[in-house]
Amino acid sequence: MTKKIIIAGPRGKMGNEAVHMVDGDTSFELVACIDRTNGGKQMKDIEGLPTLQIPIYEDPEACFQEIDADVFIDLTVPGAGFEHTKLALLYGIHPVVGTSGFSDDQLEALRDLSMTHGTGCIIAPNFAVGAVLMMQFAKTAAKYLPDAEIIEKHHDQKLDAPSGTAVKTAAMMQETRESKQQGHPEEKETLEGARGAETDGIHIHSVRLPGLVAHQEVLFGGPGQGLTIRHDSYNRASFMEGVKLCVQKVTDLDRLVYGLENILD
Structure with missing residues (x-):
């Protein structure tokens, strides 16, 4: 079954790499992006991104409310990443998060939220x-x-x-x-x-x-x-196989998993 995916930070170096990875995989479908400056535009309107008719949202909650998605990929910065992940869990969308710098308290809050809603979440300090x-x-x-x-x-x-x-x-x-x-x-x-x-x-x-x-x-x-x-x-392509693996596995989880090593066979 095709997994519908939202990506935050498509203009960032890691986010851009993730956009191309998702777009190139026939088992994935990119359905929306969250970007802090380009709300209301289409992806095709942004230089350096694939020419796709994918909506861009500045408000993450509006995105999660309006878009039917299975997985949310966040490769942004700690402050935004934490808030994005909380919202995704509240809306039953499975987060795959590569943003590092979360505090122990933030991780515990996300762990509790994931368990409460029975929504799987993977946070990986490194996807390589x-x-x-x-x-x-x-x-x-x-x-x-x-x-x-x-x-x-x-x-x-x-x-x-x-x-x-x-x-x-x-x-x-x-x-x-x-x-x-x-x-x-x-x-x-x-x-x-x-x-x-x-x-x-x-x-x-x-x-x-x-x-x-x-x-x-x-x-x-x-x-x-x-x-x-x-x-x-040596380049950010090294992280994409790990991101892909997490996207494939996160929808089978009902709790938060911290670290890619915990889902490797």
Whole structure:
């Protein structure tokens, strides 16, 4: 059965990639988009997007009220993404969300809403299958090499730091890693922030530079040895197979799932 899809942020780099992915898949039908500046227009009126007669809404609630859809894809920014996802759940539309930067309280609120309405929702800090494997390998390694640091690198337009992928990686590592503080007990930063952020003793460093897309390495150290697990996304097409998989599976769920690894076979 064809899945009817609404996409938020079609002019963004990730949203634009998602529009082309949906338009190119015969099992999907793009039925509307949400955009903050082009309400009332058709997609064909917007430069850089496919020449389709797809309505554009500025008001997400009006979109969800008027458009019959199965799935809502949001790849925007945390503030808008949270509000969009809440509304989609209220209207019984299954969200697939790649927006990172949600707080624990926001995730819990969405989890409760999803369960209350029995509407499946997938939130994935990273849609690249290779990145998910990197996180799983890091979780395994952390059991044996608990001294570890994370370096994540993204383009300079990313709003949240550290990235959702880095936060998720650290959380997965904590499931197997013995909790410990790393480095010298009398270590002192001569320049504030030099050691990055810290969670349960794991330091996380964020790099933001033009030319980057999404990159992360997890560095492990032990007596006489080191291990580096790294993943690189060179362009945004790397995320689309994960988005497609989530769209295919989210309508079979009745609760919120956080992390692509939880739906991989």
